[in-house]
Amino acid sequence: MNKKMQPKTLPGFMELLPNEQILFNKMRETIQKSYEKYGFLPLDTPIIEDANVLLAKAGGETEKQIYRFEKGENDLALRFDLTVPLAKYVTEYYDKLNFPFKRYQIGKVYRGEKPQRGRYREFYQCDVDIIGDGKLSIINDGEIPSIIYNTFKSLGFDDFTICINNRKILNGLFNSLELEEDASEILRIIDKIDKIGIDNVKNELLKSVEKEKVETIIKFICIDGDNDSKIKSLEELNIDNEVFQEGLDELKQVIKFVKIFGVPENNFKIDLTIARGLDYYTGTVYETFLDKYRNLGSVCSGGRYDNLTEYYTDRKMPGVGISIGLSRLFFQLVDNNIISAEKECISDVLVVSMTDEYEACAEVARKLRDNNLNVQINIEEQKLGKKFRYADNINVKYVIIMGEDEVKNNVVTLKNMITGEQNTINIEEAVKLIKE
Amino acid sequence: MNKKMQPKTLPGFMELLPNEQILFNKMRETIQKSYEKYGFLPLDTPIIEDANVLLAKAGGETEKQIYRFEKGENDLALRFDLTVPLAKYVTEYYDKLNFPFKRYQIGKVYRGEKPQRGRYREFYQCDVDIIGDGKLSIINDGEIPSIIYNTFKSLGFDDFTICINNRKILNGLFNSLELEEDASEILRIIDKIDKIGIDNVKNELLKSVEKEKVETIIKFICIDGDNDSKIKSLEELNIDNEVFQEGLDELKQVIKFVKIFGVPENNFKIDLTIARGLDYYTGTVYETFLDKYRNLGSVCSGGRYDNLTEYYTDRKMPGVGISIGLSRLFFQLVDNNIISAEKECISDVLVVSMTDEYEACAEVARKLRDNNLNVQINIEEQKLGKKFRYADNINVKYVIIMGEDEVKNNVVTLKNMITGEQNTINIEEAVKLIKE
Numbered sequence: 001m002n003k004k005m006q007p008k009t010l011p012g013f014m015e016l017l018p019n020e021q022i023l024f025n026k027m028r029e030t031i032q033k034s035y036e037k038y039g040f041l042p043l044d045t046p047i048i049e050d051a052n053v054l055l056a057k058a059g060g061e062t063e064k065q066i067y068r069f070e071k072g073e074n075d076l077a078l079r080f081d082l083t084v085p086l087a088k089y090v091t092e093y094y095d096k097l098n099f100p101f102k103r104y105q106i107g108k109v110y111r112g113e114k115p116q117r118g119r120y121r122e123f124y125q126c127d128v129d130i131i132g133d134g135k136l137s138i139i140n141d142g143e144i145p146s147i148i149y150n151t152f153k154s155l156g157f158d159d160f161t162i163c164i165n166n167r168k169i170l171n172g173l174f175n176s177l178e179l180e181e182d183a184s185e186i187l188r189i190i191d192k193i194d195k196i197g198i199d200n201v202k203n204e205l206l207k208s209v210e211k212e213k214v215e216t217i218i219k220f221i222c223i224d225g226d227n228d229s230k231i232k233s234l235e236e237l238n239i240d241n242e243v244f245q246e247g248l249d250e251l252k253q254v255i256k257f258v259k260i261f262g263v264p265e266n267n268f269k270i271d272l273t274i275a276r277g278l279d280y281y282t283g284t285v286y287e288t289f290l291d292k293y294r295n296l297g298s299v300c301s302g303g304r305y306d307n308l309t310e311y312y313t314d315r316k317m318p319g320v321g322i323s324i325g326l327s328r329l330f331f332q333l334v335d336n337n338i339i340s341a342e343k344e345c346i347s348d349v350l351v352v353s354m355t356d357e358y359e360a361c362a363e364v365a366r367k368l369r370d371n372n373l374n375v376q377i378n379i380e381e382q383k384l385g386k387k388f389r390y391a392d393n394i395n396v397k398y399v400i401i402m403g404e405d406e407v408k409n410n411v412v413t414l415k416n417m418i419t420g421e422q423n424t425i426n427i428e429e430a431v432k433l434i435k436e
Numbered sequence: 437m438n439k440k441m442q443p444k445t446l447p448g449f450m451e452l453l454p455n456e457q458i459l460f461n462k463m464r465e466t467i468q469k470s471y472e473k474y475g476f477l478p479l480d481t482p483i484i485e486d487a488n489v490l491l492a493k494a495g496g497e498t499e500k501q502i503y504r505f506e507k508g509e510n511d512l513a514l515r516f517d518l519t520v521p522l523a524k525y526v527t528e529y530y531d532k533l534n535f536p537f538k539r540y541q542i543g544k545v546y547r548g549e550k551p552q553r554g555r556y557r558e559f560y561q562c563d564v565d566i567i568g569d570g571k572l573s574i575i576n577d578g579e580i581p582s583i584i585y586n587t588f589k590s591l592g593f594d595d596f597t598i599c600i601n602n603r604k605i606l607n608g609l610f611n612s613l614e615l616e617e618d619a620s621e622i623l624r625i626i627d628k629i630d631k632i633g634i635d636n637v638k639n640e641l642l643k644s645v646e647k648e649k650v651e652t653i654i655k656f657i658c659i660d661g662d663n664d665s666k667i668k669s670l671e672e673l674n675i676d677n678e679v680f681q682e683g684l685d686e687l688k689q690v691i692k693f694v695k696i697f698g699v700p701e702n703n704f705k706i707d708l709t710i711a712r713g714l715d716y717y718t719g720t721v722y723e724t725f726l727d728k729y730r731n732l733g734s735v736c737s738g739g740r741y742d743n744l745t746e747y748y749t750d751r752k753m754p755g756v757g758i759s760i761g762l763s764r765l766f767f768q769l770v771d772n773n774i775i776s777a778e779k780e781c782i783s784d785v786l787v788v789s790m791t792d793e794y795e796a797c798a799e800v801a802r803k804l805r806d807n808n809l810n811v812q813i814n815i816e817e818q819k820l821g822k823k824f825r826y827a828d829n830i831n832v833k834y835v836i837i838m839g840e841d842e843v844k845n846n847v848v849t850l851k852n853m854i855t856g857e858q859n860t861i862n863i864e865e866a867v868k869l870i871k872e
Contacts, residue, residue: 007527007748022477025480037811038810041782042454042458048558100816122484139798150805260799260802261801262802311441346472370698378536
């Protein structure tokens with residue numbers, strides 16, 4: 001006999017057991033249905049793209065992490081997000097698409113990061129984006145939070161907060177203080193506020209920024225209260241800067257429409273500290289936190305970008321969108337016992353034979369399936385005890401047992417595996433009980 | 437301004453327009469639901485695997501077509517089917533799985549073939565397999581055709597034929613004629629029967645095979661009639677060979693159970709000429725043809741294999757399964773005008789404003805979504821004509837128009853885009869009409 005090769009899944013690649021996979025798929029389908037409820041069209045772009053197309057914009061970390069290889073004469077790469085393929089898609093099929101173009105895509109993306117607990121090299125992203133042709137109404141930015149809201153409600157969450165900000169407010173502020181060049185360093189310091197406290201942030205800022213300007217920044221990041229009072233405080237800052245005022249106007253519009261689109265007050269708030277990286281988003285930005293598990297970080301983020309396709313075309317195509325990193329989210333939820341796959345099962349009922357009533361089993365399975373039930377059948381030559389252990393292991397709620405008597409009397413014995421209750425009844429009654 | 441990079445999807449990679457994608461996804465979901473109806477568990481193994489794991493068994497054409505590359509110290513490859521990953525999976529997680537292990541997997545696989553019309557380098561396979569631990573009842577082989585039947589019925593087909601054979605019958609026949617070594621050459625000649633006719637097949641065979649043996653082969657391939665008479669003719673051949681008789685017994689069992697599992701007589705038949713390659717399947721084999729489009733080739737194939745995992749473990753794990761090559765099937769069905777994506781739409785209704793009734797539109801959209809409708813909203817500053825062109829283009833059946841009067845009177849104007857009918861009604865009535 002040959003020496004056997006020990007098979008092993010690569011580190012950093014999520015591979016689930018069946019019951020976990022059932023739960024994962026349920027979440028994925030819930031997200032999909034929610035995206036479709038908002039009229040987003042499905043896309044499924046290739047995982048492999050021309051490396052030069054994919055990397056037109058990329059650089060730095062992305063370029064290092066990318067899976068890139070040659071096949072024949074082709075320089076290929078695996079997509080590392082769903083945004084660049086979208087930019088490619090809207091440029092390539094521009095003439096055949098209808099704008100504003102709304103699409104969702106749920107698919108795997110690839111980043112050769114150092115594998116860590118809960119960080120994957122292959123992972124699902126679930127994206128929606130709205131792309132305008134030339135321009136795109138700010139009201140779209142107000143609809144996005146209701147998509148996040150509907151999605152996380154559908155996933156079974158109640159306590160979460162969608163944090164909304166507008167990058168123009170921050171940019172305008174720094175602009176008015178003539179601190180544009182220091183913006184990223186200042187934001188880095190501000191980001192530490194939860195860890196080191198307001199006084200230390202202030203002291204750190206004073207090292208490189210004039211006192212008066214630090215006062216304004218501190219005043220800005222201390223803005224508190226409900227959404228209306230935050231808006232009021234922003235207005236009262238009296239910042240004489242066009243970009244700032246534009247951002248404030250947009251934020252006001254967005255907040256107004258978030259309410260109209262039906263997001264309850266306790267599920268969203270203005271958060272003036274979120275910035276989401278400095279080089280990509282240009283207006284509205286979103287982050288979403290589970291209130292009881294804030295430590296998980298943002299579970300759904302996104303924002304407005306001025307020009308999706310600038311590396312491919314001169315045509316201006318502004319967009320707004322969000323992304324859920326499903327693989328990571330799933331890992332975190334399971335890891336923190338927020339969800340559990342332990343009792344998941346795909347089948348409504350398992351049909352087994354007492355001894356060798358295989359034909360009767362097959363007939364019963366057919367009838368149950370004709371009634372739209374998910375039915376498994378065990379027709380192996382196994383002891384009944386083994387078959388019941390199998391039923392236990394796959395978490396199936398009902399087992400139908402076919403023995404000599406059942407065949408003779410044209411009935412079935414239906415056992416509820418949770419209550420232990422057992423009834424010998426005709427098949428129509430069994431269907432009714434199982435469907436309840 | 438930078439020079440723009442012209443984005444281009446790679447040749448051989450299917451990328452659909454949104455309406456085509458809607459139809460494709462519907463088919464994929466139909467297949468998934470059908471597989472779940474038979475109690476198969478979902479799996480989603482990585483697309484990237486360790487090249488040595490993936491290629492433990494492969495060779496020849498497969499090895500040439502595979503996408504293989506290095507990243508850091510890792511020798512990686514993209515899966516070229518879903519069967520090898522299944523073999524890996526059941527070996528790796530053996531202790532955590534329940535046998536017989538039934539799983540389905542629907543996912544993309546990769547083969548760097550020369551791109552041709554309708555042949556893809558990245559394509560979906562939709563597989564179900566039942567894996568036994570040590571042994572697996574032949575009755576499972578009788579259930580598989582009912583999965584094929586249910587799947588293609590659910591896809592909207594009535595006229596298709598599942599062809600069933602058993603490799604042991606062919607092997608036993610050649611065995612008894614002491615022609616094992618010529619088997620593949622003989623099968624190649626037999627395969628040409630549709631093209632060159634029975635007499636030419638006979639003449640070709642006579643070149644290398646004794647007359648008496650050719651007579652038996654010709655008698656065998658001329659076996660005709662319904663399934664029962666085919667079985668009878670096979671029995672009457674009186675082939676004194678254990679493998680042949682085993683194959684015949686298995687085929688009889690399979691045919692018996694195919695009927696019990698509910699496949700109508702006109703949707704399956706014994707076809708003694710199908711063999712499905714010589715090195716993989718060991719017993720039952722299946723091919724499926726659309727009766728009116730036989731030229732498309734088999735749309736769903738599979739069979740029984742003795743030992744899925746022989747390259748990974750000494751443990752014997754026989755299995756039986758089938759696969760649908762969905763990307764190719766979809767292409768063929770569209771290309772032959774058997775299905776059309778022209779009228780596909782994801783949204784139930786589009787909400788547009790006459791002039792600038794954006795808030796009213798948002799409110800109406802929310803109410804419609806609360807009633808579980810898929811709703812798109814157009815809140816761009818566009819002329820109404822442009823919005824209706826958009827509605828036409830996305831094939832949406834209903835448009836709700838909100839103007840000054842509608843807002844004032846707390847009603848909506850609902851337009852049926854197919855009939856042109858237009859009603860000004862309250863929102864509850866609109867929901868009812870749209871849902872009809």
